[in-house]
Amino acid sequence: MVSSSAFQSSHNPTSKSAVGSQSAPALKVADSPRELEREPLVLNNRSIGWITNAIAGVCENPMPIWWWPAFILSFGGMMTMFSLIAYLVSTGVGVWGLNQPAAWAWDITNFVFWIGIGHAGTLISAVLFLLRQKWRTSVNRAAEAMTIFAVACAGIFPVVHTGRVWFALLPGFLIPAPNANEIWPQFRSPLLWDVFAVSTYGTVSLLFWYVGLIPDLATLRDRAKGFMRRFFYGLFSLGWTGSNRHWSNYEKAYLLLAGLSTPLVLSVHSIVSFDFAVSVVPGWHTTIFPPYFVAGAIFSGFGMVLTLLIPLRSLFKLHDIITLRHVELMCKVLLATGSIVGYAYGMEFFIAWYGGSPYELYAFKNRAFGPYWWSYWAMISCNVISPHFFWFKKLRVSVVFVWIVSIFVNIGMWFERFVIIVTSLHRDYLPSSWGYFTPTWVDVMTFAGSFGLFMTLFLLFIRFLPVIAISEVKGVTPQADPHHPLGGAKGHH
Amino acid sequence: MSALPLKTHGMLAEFGTPADIFEAAMRCRDAGFSKWDVHTPFPIHGMDEAMGLRKSPVGWFTFCGGFTGFFTGMTMIWYMNGFDYPLVVGGKPLFTPLYAFPVSYELTILLSAFGTLFGMFFLNRLPKFYNPLFKNLRFRKATDDRYFIVIESADPKFSVEATRAFLTDSCHATAVELVED
Numbered sequence: 001m002v003s004s005s006a007f008q009s010s011h012n013p014t015s016k017s018a019v020g021s022q023s024a025p026a027l028k029v030a031d032s033p034r035e036l037e038r039e040p041l042v043l044n045n046r047s048i049g050w051i052t053n054a055i056a057g058v059c060e061n062p063m064p065i066w067w068w069p070a071f072i073l074s075f076g077g078m079m080t081m082f083s084l085i086a087y088l089v090s091t092g093v094g095v096w097g098l099n100q101p102a103a104w105a106w107d108i109t110n111f112v113f114w115i116g117i118g119h120a121g122t123l124i125s126a127v128l129f130l131l132r133q134k135w136r137t138s139v140n141r142a143a144e145a146m147t148i149f150a151v152a153c154a155g156i157f158p159v160v161h162t163g164r165v166w167f168a169l170l171p172g173f174l175i176p177a178p179n180a181n182e183i184w185p186q187f188r189s190p191l192l193w194d195v196f197a198v199s200t201y202g203t204v205s206l207l208f209w210y211v212g213l214i215p216d217l218a219t220l221r222d223r224a225k226g227f228m229r230r231f232f233y234g235l236f237s238l239g240w241t242g243s244n245r246h247w248s249n250y251e252k253a254y255l256l257l258a259g260l261s262t263p264l265v266l267s268v269h270s271i272v273s274f275d276f277a278v279s280v281v282p283g284w285h286t287t288i289f290p291p292y293f294v295a296g297a298i299f300s301g302f303g304m305v306l307t308l309l310i311p312l313r314s315l316f317k318l319h320d321i322i323t324l325r326h327v328e329l330m331c332k333v334l335l336a337t338g339s340i341v342g343y344a345y346g347m348e349f350f351i352a353w354y355g356g357s358p359y360e361l362y363a364f365k366n367r368a369f370g371p372y373w374w375s376y377w378a379m380i381s382c383n384v385i386s387p388h389f390f391w392f393k394k395l396r397v398s399v400v401f402v403w404i405v406s407i408f409v410n411i412g413m414w415f416e417r418f419v420i421i422v423t424s425l426h427r428d429y430l431p432s433s434w435g436y437f438t439p440t441w442v443d444v445m446t447f448a449g450s451f452g453l454f455m456t457l458f459l460l461f462i463r464f465l466p467v468i469a470i471s472e473v474k475g476v477t478p479q480a481d482p483h484h485p486l487g488g489a490k491g492h493h
Numbered sequence: 494m495s496a497l498p499l500k501t502h503g504m505l506a507e508f509g510t511p512a513d514i515f516e517a518a519m520r521c522r523d524a525g526f527s528k529w530d531v532h533t534p535f536p537i538h539g540m541d542e543a544m545g546l547r548k549s550p551v552g553w554f555t556f557c558g559g560f561t562g563f564f565t566g567m568t569m570i571w572y573m574n575g576f577d578y579p580l581v582v583g584g585k586p587l588f589t590p591l592y593a594f595p596v597s598y599e600l601t602i603l604l605s606a607f608g609t610l611f612g613m614f615f616l617n618r619l620p621k622f623y624n625p626l627f628k629n630l631r632f633r634k635a636t637d638d639r640y641f642i643v644i645e646s647a648d649p650k651f652s653v654e655a656t657r658a659f660l661t662d663s664c665h666a667t668a669v670e671l672v673e674d
Contacts, residue, residue: 052534052638176569182578183580185573187570187592188574188585196600197595200599200600215534218636222635222636238622239619239624240619243530244532244541246617248546249617250613251549252551257606261606263598264599267595274595471536474535479511482510482512482537483512487511
């Protein structure tokens with residue numbers, strides 16, 4: 001009791017004076033209460049109107065000259081991927097380097113890689129929203145867009161890796177309807193769980209993104225000059241007027257969607273890990289997989305967010321909205337999740353030894369020192385070493401350095417999935433059925449082309465939609481607070 | 494058209510800061526208006542109380558969606574794998590909620606999200622592509638950096654002179670004008 005009252009008395013002055021500015025004129029406070037010393041979320045005390053102009057300006061003004069070569073290159077990559085998929089479908093999965101025993105290789109690696117990248121977007125938009133991390137407002141729109149585009153890239157691989165894609169798309173295999181023999185899909189299979197998890201994830205992410213976009217589309221509609229822009233922004237903003245009766249339901253819906261996305265994002269990569277963990281392949285059959293996959297997904301996603309946003313803020317001069325503080329905070333997330341990933345690598349090895357299964361132990365020795373040793377050490381050096389630079393503030397705020405490290409994180413996380421999938425599959429129980437997987441040019445170009453699809457979508461997003469959540473950024477500035485002097489509150493003292 | 498008497502949608506009042514509109518909203522609430530609204534470029538913290546709005550009921554739509562999703566999942570899987578075409582796999586029971594859980598869980602979230610979104614649209618009567626306010630040029634700033642109160646002429650307490658005076662003198666609006674219907 002003594003300690004709690006001491007705690008209260010030491011904290012009361014701050015809380016009272018915070019209320020005092022609006023309702024207790026008698027309180028003798030010389031100045032308006034000082035907040036905790038924190039860097040503001042929008043620098044240089046920008047006005048509400050400045051925020052509108054800065055963000056809406058990005059998609060209203062003609063795109064800078066670099067946009068066109070970037071778009072053409074990405075578009076070419078995307079078309080390469082679709083051509084190679086056509087080649088694969090017309091010829092067979094043999095155009096990839098797949099074999100027995102490595103029947104899954106780059107295809108599923110790419111799937112897990114892309115779906116993992118998506119997780120940062122949902123983490124920023126949902127989990128950080130529930131945790132009242134206001135800094136998320138500057139980065140959530142682009143991160144959510146990245147999520148949706150990454151899920152689109154991810155979704156392609158499991159469908160096309162079946163080779164005869166119509167079997168994946170026709171009723172009876174993935175879609176819950178009876179097949180030609182009137183047999184239903186088997187819901188004991190984690191692969192079917194995955195179908196539901198990933199499609200739910202894609203859909204809910206899209207809904208969440210769209211809900212966030214509605215007020216900003218209305219802003220663009222009200223500023224639009226040409227007919228086409230007014231028509232399409234008008235159509236998709238649904239007649240939004242910023243009515244507070246609407247905001248009231250809107251904010252509740254947004255909160256609920258955040259609450260729904262949080263268990264969703266944790267479940268999606270858990271279920272992706274079940275694709276492996278539920279099997280009995282040494283190296284896959286481990287209980288650490290769900291949390292380890294989720295941490296890795298967030299790690300890789302934040303890597304990609306930084307890879308995209310650091311150039312974006314420079315190219316469009318958004319330094320006042322995506323500040324160094326944002327970059328620094330994201331580096332801290334990289335450090336935290338990267339440490340979890342490093343711990344998981346160690347723990348996997350420990351359990352492989354401690355568990356006493358010779359096959360399991362062999363799988364792990366083979367990972368580090370077998371024919372795929374290079375991929376294992378590429379993974380270790382990118383994922384275990386690189387996040388630990390971010391213990392130092394100087395490195396966290398050096399954007400060029402952060403950008404380079406973020407690339408290494410992306411590379412490392414791709415290798416992680418490759419290591420898990422290919423090194424486990426290529427040598428399991430019987431040495432007579434061991435093999436080796438080598439990618440073909442089709443493997444390589446299909447994966448490279450998926451970046452084309454991703455970047456095409458992202459560049460179109462920059463071109464037509466607000467890259468930062470306009471109304472949300474406004475909402476976290478002191479100018480938006482009716483009880484703050486900058487929001488127009490008259491001082492009572 | 495112009496010969497017809499002007500039909501009004503309501504009175505539009507503009508404010509420059511969140512604090513001004515916050516106080517004005519409390520005055521409108523206390524003055525007993527019923528058909529009125531506040532339009533702001535971002536949600537203003539505490540405005541629901543200032544306007545005297547009830548708590549948003551969106552959560553009920555979420556709940557109904559989630560409930561439907563979970564039981565759809567469980568029923569679907571029981572029907573497909575346990576009833577319509579029972580197939581013994583590894584000597585396991587034909588149906589247990591355990592293996593049906595991941596899919597039912599995802600469907601819970603999926604339909605909750607749809608319930609939330611469409612519940613919000615339903616409660617807000619969106620999409621609504623025609624709105625007399627869209628014809629007002631001043632109102633375009635409502636999604637930028639201005640704050641508006643609209644008192645509709647359908648409100649029983651509405652009168653052109655008295656409402657204009659109320660908004661100008663008591664609420665300190667920076668501009669007040671009639672909006673055509």
